[in-house]
Amino acid sequence: MMQAADLAAIRAIITRAKRWDMFFSLLGILSLMVGVLTFTVLFVDMAIQGVPRLSMDFFTSFPSRRAENAGILSAWVGTVLVMLVTALSAVPLGVAAGVYLEEYAPKNWMTDIIEINISNLAGIPSIVYGLLALGLFVYYFGFGQSILSAGLTLALLILPVIIVATRESIRAIPRSIHEGSYACGATTWQTVSDHILPYSSAGILTGVIIGMARAIGETAPIITIGALTFIAFLPTAPFAGDPPAGLFDWIFAPFTVMPIQMFNWTSRPEAAFTVNAAAAGFVLVFMTLAMNGLAIYVRYRLRKNIKW
Amino acid sequence: MSASASEPSLSAPIGTGVSDRLSKKASRHVKERIIEALLFSAAAFSVFVTVAIVYVLVKESWIFFQTVPITDFLFDTQWTPLFDDAHYGIMVLLSGTLTSSGVALLVAIPLGTIIALYLSEFAGFKVREIAKPFLELLGGVPTIVYGYFALTFLTPILQKVYPDLPGFNLLSAGLVMGIMIIPYVASLSEDAMRAVPMALREGSYAMGATRLQTALWVVTPAATSGIASAYILGISRAVGETMILAVAAGMQPNLTFNPTEPGATITSNIVQVALGDLPHGSIGYQTIFAAGLTLLLMTLAFNLLGYWLRKRFREVY
Numbered sequence: 129m130m131q132a133a134d135l136a137a138i139r140a141i142i143t144r145a146k147r148w149d150m151f152f153s154l155l156g157i158l159s160l161m162v163g164v165l166t167f168t169v170l171f172v173d174m175a176i177q178g179v180p181r182l183s184m185d186f187f188t189s190f191p192s193r194r195a196e197n198a199g200i201l202s203a204w205v206g207t208v209l210v211m212l213v214t215a216l217s218a219v220p221l222g223v224a225a226g227v228y229l230e231e232y233a234p235k236n237w238m239t240d241i242i243e244i245n246i247s248n249l250a251g252i253p254s255i256v257y258g259l260l261a262l263g264l265f266v267y268y269f270g271f272g273q274s275i276l277s278a279g280l281t282l283a284l285l286i287l288p289v290i291i292v293a294t295r296e297s298i299r300a301i302p303r304s305i306h307e308g309s310y311a312c313g314a315t316t317w318q319t320v321s322d323h324i325l326p327y328s329s330a331g332i333l334t335g336v337i338i339g340m341a342r343a344i345g346e347t348a349p350i351i352t353i354g355a356l357t358f359i360a361f362l363p364t365a366p367f368a369g370d371p372p373a374g375l376f377d378w379i380f381a382p383f384t385v386m387p388i389q390m391f392n393w394t395s396r397p398e399a400a401f402t403v404n405a406a407a408a409g410f411v412l413v414f415m416t417l418a419m420n421g422l423a424i425y426v427r428y429r430l431r432k433n434i435k436w
Numbered sequence: 437m438s439a440s441a442s443e444p445s446l447s448a449p450i451g452t453g454v455s456d457r458l459s460k461k462a463s464r465h466v467k468e469r470i471i472e473a474l475l476f477s478a479a480a481f482s483v484f485v486t487v488a489i490v491y492v493l494v495k496e497s498w499i500f501f502q503t504v505p506i507t508d509f510l511f512d513t514q515w516t517p518l519f520d521d522a523h524y525g526i527m528v529l530l531s532g533t534l535t536s537s538g539v540a541l542l543v544a545i546p547l548g549t550i551i552a553l554y555l556s557e558f559a560g561f562k563v564r565e566i567a568k569p570f571l572e573l574l575g576g577v578p579t580i581v582y583g584y585f586a587l588t589f590l591t592p593i594l595q596k597v598y599p600d601l602p603g604f605n606l607l608s609a610g611l612v613m614g615i616m617i618i619p620y621v622a623s624l625s626e627d628a629m630r631a632v633p634m635a636l637r638e639g640s641y642a643m644g645a646t647r648l649q650t651a652l653w654v655v656t657p658a659a660t661s662g663i664a665s666a667y668i669l670g671i672s673r674a675v676g677e678t679m680i681l682a683v684a685a686g687m688q689p690n691l692t693f694n695p696t697e698p699g700a701t702i703t704s705n706i707v708q709v710a711l712g713d714l715p716h717g718s719i720g721y722q723t724i725f726a727a728g729l730t731l732l733l734m735t736l737a738f739n740l741l742g743y744w745l746r747k748r749f750r751e752v753y
Contacts (some may be wrong), residue, residue, distance in 0.1 A: 145646045145649070146646065148648050149647050150647045151650075152550075152553075152647075152648045153558050155549055156551065156554025156559070159547045159550040159551045159554065162615070162618075163547075163570075163574050163615065163619075164570065166574075167573070169589070170577070170582075170585045170589070173588075174584070176582070177588075199461050220478075221481060222478075224478035224479070225475070225479040225481065228472075228475035228476055228478060231614065232472050232475055233475070241483060242482060242483060245482050245483050249485060249741055251669070251735055252732065252735060253675070253676025253678070253703065253735060254676065254678070254707055255676065255703050255728070255731070256493070256676075256728055256732050257489075258710075259493060259706070263492035263495070264492055284485055287485070288482075291482070315464060317467070317471045317472075335574045338576070341576055344578070345576075345577070345578025345579065346578075348679055348706075348707060349702065350588075351711060354710060354713070358623065358664060373598055387578055387679075391580055391583075391682075391683065394580075394583065394584050394587065394588075402444070405584055406584070406588075409584050413577060413581055416576050416577065416578060420572065420576045423571075424572070
């Protein structure tokens, strides 16, 4: 027979264990709150400092020695052009590599090396890519400190992200789709181009957006290749200028990008430049948040709509 | 189909029809092969990137080590590559890297692990659906913005607590870096915990264990290899982080393990040298490649360690 004292002891143990459970739940929520709170404070602080500085002039002026006249025209134009180069080089390359590894690659040592290598590349610090670009693109290929060098550097940096996203979204397609296609006599490429790529495009798009959001904020590798911090002119538009520029002359132009402009203003002691840095930072965070939000939305829609 | 439509193919000589189709098949085969080769070269390109990284770093460092003996590089206690009396002691930069990474990991590992345990074992579906994308956003904020935050927001607050704290210090940079790394640690650890089979938890609950007991004594041991590789990813992020330190920790080389002092890390030193316009081929230019090679070797060692831990402690169900 169980004694009343034993029962009381067991109840005490249960109460204590439950209290610990509660305590840990609270600790978990608290830890999450540290992250949430930091992000909120960061965003609000920057908004309070920077938003009053945001005006049309801020987006249409070049940087200046006088803080109140300075703007981010050359920075955002530079960012857009660099991203264009990055997207045009990283997306085809990354998707092709992902498709190869999922649909073509035989199981052999060569495939193993490529796979290990890709996960290794994802772990290399971004500044090392900057050094690679400095040695290879800037001096060895002679691209100089140009939009082309920066775009290619960031393309290398986000290549693993795009490859992994491509592979994951291809893997989510049921085997039966492949088998149905092959049973109708389609070749591997016909299967890939008519079925695999269309069905995985939303997932690939998510990965591309996340990769690009990361590339927009990357500062260190671009500083390493020697991007200038003070640019008061825009790259020449295609077919403009004298003598007329070609269609792609802008890719060899010197440039600056948003995060470098922000770094430049942050490292100045005057308070007025700190305000400029806050404003540029606000635009930058807003852009990356918008892109990440878009990626999350695309993924959410995807999960909702596709029921194999 | 009318009968007349099938007439021509019947009246055509059988031989040409077959060879036509065969040649079409052959050309189709060639096209497939070309596409496969193109896709393969895209995949192999990633190997080329690695080779290029190693080649560029080793080549420039080789020239560097012709002038500077490797013992000086490893054991000298000063880093003054641009002075007349030049010293090249990587220890100085390494101490900054280790100190700031240490502070960051003291923040990121406990918080990241608790968040992972909470999300995987305690939180309801709704909380997880909201928290995970939010953590992703936290990881997506550009690091230059974190640097700005550390310098202009956190340091002044810390200075109210420690009035002697200099405006540039490793502490504030390390703390913010820790917050930045939380998402990486948390989401990878959570993936590892969620991969633990439900039956293990059910067994534990059936024995009368509480959620916390199950989480700590059943789920965590079963997910050790995944959690360990999450930590290692966190470490290599901390070691490779650049802009937070370049902005908030000052870029003064300083042999110290005291986080309340300013200091330069391997990464922020590369940024500093790259900002000053160094002539291609000078010794100053080569120092950043030697520093970069050190960084690459460190992250490579961590990656290998993570790989080994995953293999060694992997629980297979």
